Amino acid sequence: MWTSNRGGPAEEPPTPEQVQQWHRRMSPPENEFPAGVGLTVMLGRSDDTAVRITQIEAFATGFRFTLAVRVRRLPPELAHGGLFMLIGSHALPGVDIPFERRLLLGLEYPDGRRASTLPDMSVPGPGAMEDGQRLVLMQQGGGGGSQGVDQAYWVSPLPPEGPATFVLAWPEFGLPESRTVVDGEVIRAAADRSQLLWPPEPDMEPAELRPPPRPSSGWFAYGS
16 A cells, blocks of 8 residues: 655644654554454465465554465466565566556455555555544565465554455456455454553654764865
8 A cells, every 4th residue: 555645734744743643553563462363264266376364463553464375376477576576565676567467455344444455545644644544454574485475464443343344356366356254343352352561652763874984084084
């Protein structure tokens, strides 16, 4: 998912508190241990392709899940690192991945909020998410090989009561658009078991970068 750096309606710079709140919405809290939901979900399966959610971890502010993708074979031009590019939001410089080949993943809550991995579904920057209710689906770390990739995603906020619907489409690999429903209350119940380690710490100010020391004389003393 792409992010807009714009602030609020007046285009004013966000406050430090807004920036801190935004960071907490964009990634799992680092002062908390999650609770396992104990749920795995098959999102799509064909003779040569399988996509499954293998792990869901719930935090107080959202949940993280791992998307496991397995393919029997890839086209020769995608044999080296191509599978990860089909799933992830970034491609190698000079490598053009046609849109039709990309795995598309989305999530919809019962109240109509939705988010997806489409690059045109942007997330407002700090200062533009005051209510904290906009659904966020952020790609996290991942890796794998030519026939399998495990990719983590962060979702915030937690789902309300009712069905949370995962939407998957990967027609190039034999998976037409499909919907898989998960009980949102199961994820919320697991979030109650997450462990708060300590209160959240304020974001650290970046250290001032100082230029390296230079000789006092000679050619390398230029600019000293």
